[in-house]
Amino acid sequence: xxxxxxxxxxxxxxxTSQRPASAIIEIDRVSQxxxxxxxxxxxxxxxxSLTIEEGAFVSILGPSGCGKSTLLYIVGxxxxxxxxxxxxxxxxxxxxxxxxxxxxxxxxxxxxxxVLGNVMYGPRQQGxxxxxxxxxxxxxxxxxxxxxxxxxxxKELSGGMKQRVALARTLAYHPEVLLMDEPFGAxxxxxxxxxxxxxxxxxxRDRKTVxxxxxxxxxxxxxSDKVVMMSKSPGRIRQxxxxxxxxxxxxxxxxxxxxxxxxxxxxxxxFDEVDDPGSRS
Amino acid sequence: MTSLAAAARRAAPVFACIGLLxxxxxxxxxxxxxxxxxxxxxxxxxxxxxxxKESLINILASLRRMAIGFAIAVLVSIPLGLxxxxxxxxxxxxxxxxxxxxxxxxAALMPIIMxxxxxxDITKTLVIFLGVSLPVIYHSFEGAKAVEEKxxxxxxxxxxxxxxxxxRIVLPAALPEILTGCRTGLVLALITMITSEMIxxxxxxxxxxxxxxxxxxxxTVFAMIIIVGAMGICLDAIxxxxxxxxVRWSEPQFDMPLSFS
Ligand SMILES: Nc1ncnc2c1ncn2[C@@H]1O[C@H](COP(=O)(O)OP(=O)(O)OP(=O)(O)O)[C@@H](O)[C@H]1O
Ligand SMILES: [Mg+2]
Numbered sequence: 001x002x003x004x005x006x007x008x009x010x011x012x013x014x015x016t017s018q019r020p021a022s023a024i025i026e027i028d029r030v031s032q033x034x035x036x037x038x039x040x041x042x043x044x045x046x047x048x049s050l051t052i053e054e055g056a057f058v059s060i061l062g063p064s065g066c067g068k069s070t071l072l073y074i075v076g077x078x079x080x081x082x083x084x085x086x087x088x089x090x091x092x093x094x095x096x097x098x099x100x101x102x103x104x105x106x107x108x109x110x111x112x113x114x115v116l117g118n119v120m121y122g123p124r125q126q127g128x129x130x131x132x133x134x135x136x137x138x139x140x141x142x143x144x145x146x147x148x149x150x151x152x153x154x155k156e157l158s159g160g161m162k163q164r165v166a167l168a169r170t171l172a173y174h175p176e177v178l179l180m181d182e183p184f185g186a187x188x189x190x191x192x193x194x195x196x197x198x199x200x201x202x203x204x205r206d207r208k209t210v211x212x213x214x215x216x217x218x219x220x221x222x223x224s225d226k227v228v229m230m231s232k233s234p235g236r237i238r239q240x241x242x243x244x245x246x247x248x249x250x251x252x253x254x255x256x257x258x259x260x261x262x263x264x265x266x267x268x269x270x271f272d273e274v275d276d277p278g279s280r281s
Numbered sequence: 282m283t284s285l286a287a288a289a290r291r292a293a294p295v296f297a298c299i300g301l302l303x304x305x306x307x308x309x310x311x312x313x314x315x316x317x318x319x320x321x322x323x324x325x326x327x328x329x330x331x332x333x334k335e336s337l338i339n340i341l342a343s344l345r346r347m348a349i350g351f352a353i354a355v356l357v358s359i360p361l362g363l364x365x366x367x368x369x370x371x372x373x374x375x376x377x378x379x380x381x382x383x384x385x386x387x388a389a390l391m392p393i394i395m396x397x398x399x400x401x402d403i404t405k406t407l408v409i410f411l412g413v414s415l416p417v418i419y420h421s422f423e424g425a426k427a428v429e430e431k432x433x434x435x436x437x438x439x440x441x442x443x444x445x446x447x448x449r450i451v452l453p454a455a456l457p458e459i460l461t462g463c464r465t466g467l468v469l470a471l472i473t474m475i476t477s478e479m480i481x482x483x484x485x486x487x488x489x490x491x492x493x494x495x496x497x498x499x500x501t502v503f504a505m506i507i508i509v510g511a512m513g514i515c516l517d518a519i520x521x522x523x524x525x526x527x528v529r530w531s532e533p534q535f536d537m538p539l540s541f542s
Contacts, residue, residue: 078434096437108431112453112530122439153530173439 024054024177024209025075030084032070032235044070045081046234055207059220060228061267063275067235068213069105072179075211076102088177098126101175103183107166109154115141115165116150122173133172140168143198145191159186164195171202177209184219196223197251204248217271221245221263222254229267231274238274241267316499323503330504336489340508343485346402347474350409351467357410358417358466359459363451365418366425379418387412388476400481405474412473413466420462424455457528467520471513 032045045067052058060068073079075086077096086093088100096102101122109118119140123133141150144164154162163186170178184192200223203210214220220227224243231238243263245254254260302320309319330336365372387408398404428451436450452459478487486509493501525532 073434076434076438078437096434098438098440100438102434102438104431104435106429106431108429108435110432110435110450110453112456112528125439125441155530169435170438175438 022053022055023051024089025050025052025211026087026090027051027071027075028084028086030071030074030081030086032067032074032079033082043234045074046236048084048235048237050228050237050240052209052211054209056225057203057210057212057223058226058228059212059214059224060230061214061217061220061271062230062235062238063232063271064215066230066232068230069181070235072102072181072211072213075177076100076179078102098122098173099175100177100179101170101173102179103166103170103181105181105185107154107162109162109165109169111154114151114153115146115157118154118165119168119172122169126173137168137172140172141165144168145194160188160191163187164191167195167199175208177211179211181213182215183212184214184216192219193251199223200249217264217267221260221267222249222251227267229270229274239270316497318500318503322500323507326500326504327507330489330501330508339484339489340486343474343478343487344512346406346477346485347409347470350406350474351413351470353406354410354413354466354470355417355463358414358462359421359452362418362421362459362462363425363447363455366422366428366455367447367451372422379415382411383415387473388480391477391480395481400483405477405481405485408477409470409473412469416465416469417459417462420465421455421459424458424462425451427458428454457531460524460528464517464520464524467516468513471509471516475509 027048027050030045030048031043034042034044036042048071060071062068070079074081075088075093077093077100080094088097110121113121116134116137119137120130120133123136124130128136138150141147144167146161146164146168149157149161154165157165163183167180167183184195187195196219199210202208210223212220212223221243227241227243228237229239229241230236241263245257245260245263302324305320309317361375365375390411391404391408394404394407398407432454433446433450436446441449474485475487475490478485479491482488482491486505490502490505490509493499493505
């Protein structure tokens with residue numbers, strides 16, 4: 001029998017053999033302290049442990065400021081946690097890499113590149129030939145509904161369009177894990193639904209692992225295998241809910257499904273408990 | 282309406298020049314001072330200068346020094362400024378040095394540099410280099426500091442090394458700011474070029490100007506001022522063209538009427 005590593009106290013070094021067969025990302029007792037300008041320590045994340053299985057779609061749900069983005073940055077390797085650590089495929093994460101593709105809340109597009117230039121950037125960096133990268137990128141741009149905008153600069157796009165370019169730019173270099181920080185936050189309801197469906201289609205085809213931050217309960221239940229409910233000050237995992245709904249998921253079927261409705265209602269109630277007004281004032 | 286506005290915009294600099302010359306003419310006629318020739322007298326002296334082979338060689342020599350000093354300054358200052366903007370250690374090392382050099386008029390260093398390097402091209406080019414460097418370093422520094430972190434993170438996730446991020450993300454992202462510094466630098470190059478030739482009289486446009494001043498040929502003096510001014514306007518206009526092309530992606534919409542028009 002294998003020992004269960006996430007409960008063991010001896011968590012040091014990249015011991016590949018001990019990791020559960022299907023785990024791709026293991027977050028182990030991560031805490032993050034920020035120094036605020038007032039020179040006070042602010043505990044943004046407290047003792048987060050979470051294992052994400054390969055090919056799973058996991059959503060992180062929680063009130064604003066509970067540390068969802070910070071957790072994503074730690075998995076991305078952009079921020080190193082104050083204590084604890086995260087592993088990707090058994091190897092301790094020490095920095096960013098093309099195996100983990102972020103889609104940031106702030107888009108972070110390259111403003112000097114056109115839409116096409118932005119989307120081609122990753123593949124080109126990875127050594128894909130220009131003509132090939134262009135064909136792939138044009139297809140992705142079409143998929144996110146921006147056909148005809150290939151030669152626009154980011155400043156010429158609306159917020160929702162920028163967000164779609166950011167998604168296409170990350171998908172273009174085929175990361176094994178997608179780290180998405182409220183990628184549909186700035187979209188209108190219609191486009192949002194369309195992109196959710198597109199994302200599900202991509203995901204059902206490629207079975208990429210997705211870590212998806214959102215504050216929409218509907219979205220989390222619709223998309224995910226697992227919903228991680230976080231609470232605020234300090235950021236903690238309150239509960240992990242398995243979403244046991246059949247796939248492929250069709251929106252029109254799911255909305256009528258009583259199981260779906262129960263998940264949404266239950267999680268919304270949980271959200272209310274977590275985000276009590278007393279802690280916000 | 283719009284074509285009228287466009288015509289007005291194109292004609293505006295011409296009107297400005299004509300207005301300036303007219304004011305000069307009037308002021309000079311009113312003052313009746315020997316050392317203040319009229320605009321027309323000064324303009325008449327221009328062909329004499331530009332027709333004279335010796336003067337032309339002098340002016341071209343000035344421009345050559347200026348171009349070399351400017352080019353070397355830009356090539357050194359941009360990387361330095363960008364590094365300072367992205368590395369606290371580099372900034373901490375260079376900041377005090379630059380703070381010492383900043384307030385010193387570069388031409389004031391000339392006598393010392395002349396003692397070391399003589400009165401030749403090297404001294405003058407070095408002074409131009411010093412004059413151009415600081416604004417370019419400063420703007421590159423500010424531009425690099427302001428680069429959005431998530432942009433660098435995106436690059437890192439795509440596999441760009443730190444050097445690649447500096448060259449392929451920080452440099453283009455900071456380019457609008459860098460070019461603002463270069464534009465200031467270009468004007469300063471012209472200024473330091475003339476002052477360096479005032480101090481080390483040997484050749485150059487400044488030499489013609491100050492020799493004429495010594496000999497009381499005031500129309501030549503003012504003709505040289507016009508020529509130098511025209512050079513400044515042309516260089517700036519050419520630079521502005523290049524700049525606008527390079528940073529088209531960042532240009533804000535210009536013609537937002539305030540309340541008039
Ligand atoms: N660089 C930083 N310096 C200091 N404090 C920070 C920093 N980044 C985040 N924080 C703090 O950490 C906490 C969590 O921030 P984070 O951005 O991860 O929240 P979030 O859950 O993503 O919120 P939102 O849903 O609004 O995006 C916040 O209280 C924030 O003030
Ligand atoms: Mg966030």
